[in-house]
Amino acid sequence: MTSDALPDFPFRRSTHDRLGERRTDEAFLAAAWSDPRTRVVAMRGVDLAATDDGSALIWSSPAAAPDGERMLLGLTDGVTRFVVMTPDPGSDPPREYDEIQVSPAVAQPPTPQYFSPLRRLAQRLTDDDASYAVHATALAQWHLRHPRCAVCGAQTEVIRSGEARHCPQCGSDHFPRTDPAVIMTVVDDEGRCLLGHNSARADGWYSTLAGFVEPGESPEQAVVREVREEVGVEIDRVTYLGSQPWPFPSSLMLGFEAHASSQHIVVDGKEITEARWFTSNELRAAVEAGEIGLPTTISIAGALITRWYGEELPANVLAM
Numbered sequence: 135m136t137s138d139a140l141p142d143f144p145f146r147r148s149t150h151d152r153l154g155e156r157r158t159d160e161a162f163l164a165a166a167w168s169d170p171r172t173r174v175v176a177m178r179g180v181d182l183a184a185t186d187d188g189s190a191l192i193w194s195s196p197a198a199a200p201d202g203e204r205m206l207l208g209l210t211d212g213v214t215r216f217v218v219m220t221p222d223p224g225s226d227p228p229r230e231y232d233e234i235q236v237s238p239a240v241a242q243p244p245t246p247q248y249f250s251p252l253r254r255l256a257q258r259l260t261d262d263d264a265s266y267a268v269h270a271t272a273l274a275q276w277h278l279r280h281p282r283c284a285v286c287g288a289q290t291e292v293i294r295s296g297e298a299r300h301c302p303q304c305g306s307d308h309f310p311r312t313d314p315a316v317i318m319t320v321v322d323d324e325g326r327c328l329l330g331h332n333s334a335r336a337d338g339w340y341s342t343l344a345g346f347v348e349p350g351e352s353p354e355q356a357v358v359r360e361v362r363e364e365v366g367v368e369i370d371r372v373t374y375l376g377s378q379p380w381p382f383p384s385s386l387m388l389g390f391e392a393h394a395s396s397q398h399i400v401v402d403g404k405e406i407t408e409a410r411w412f413t414s415n416e417l418r419a420a421v422e423a424g425e426i427g428l429p430t431t432i433s434i435a436g437a438l439i440t441r442w443y444g445e446e447l448p449a450n451v452l453a454m
């Protein structure tokens with residue numbers, strides 16, 4: 135599903151039925167696992183089994199799947215799909231390559247299995263594979279980082295086919311956390327867009343401002359605060375445009391356009407070391423000259439800038 139407010143990008147292509155009501159249905163889960171049509175993707179840590187060229191997930195039958203923690207992902211076109219989190223980073227790949235279902239988009243059959251992070255795969259996966267890959271990665275990130283009970287510290291166990299964890303010592307259940315963050319284009323009365331250079335990026339790379347929502351804060355308040363903190367610009371109006379799951383490890387990016395009521399820039403010098411106002415002509419000239427680089431369309435940052443720019447962004451010349 136997409137919204138009209140933003141151009142399409144891979145991390146928001148959700149196509150599968152998550153079968154939330156089936157996660158505690160043991161009879162359904164057993165029947166699905168014994169159905170040879172069921173498809174399973176393996177994960178090693180937070181990396182997904184994918185073809186060498188990164189254009190498709192490798193889906194095997196349950197019989198060919200490696201051992202590991204089995205979690206229900208959902209259903210597409212009558213086929214139930216699971217992820218198996220392999221317990222050992224060195225464990226074996228699926229045993230029967232004959233049974234591997236390869237996307238029709240893949241010209242070459244898969245060579246030996248390759249585990250790859252979602253960031254590398256996202257741009258090339260089909261909508262269906264991207265939908266499952268984001269879901270599976272978000273689950274893996276949470277389970278790997280939260281093995282213990284946040285109340286009493288005991289080791290917890292997976293329940294509800296991966297939807298939650300249960301503490302056998304104190305009885306509490308724990309559900310995956312999602313951390314809301316805001317990301318925004320800042321636009322002034324002249325229609326210019328403010329972009330910043332984050333100190334964590336290589337020289338010349340500019341993007342939207344962004345930051346986590348703090349406890350007790352609304353996303354709209356976070357937009358105003360983050361822009362003020364990072365570049366010293368005041369915001370008098372914010373418009374929500376769309377969102378993106380960003381499971382690295384557990385963010386939910388909420389995208390806004392923020393209207394600036396002041397223009398003078400004072401960067402914080404820590405997170406943002408440079409920031410500039412751009413007209414669309416200035417942005418194109420700077421990118422084409424290799425003076426600056428912009429985010430790719432893999433993410434909501436690229437989608438937000440593209441929406442303001444009004445057409446496809448100029449291709450980056452600046453080397454990564």
Ligand SMILES: [Zn+2]
Nearest residue numbers: 283286301304
């Ligand atoms: Zn506990």
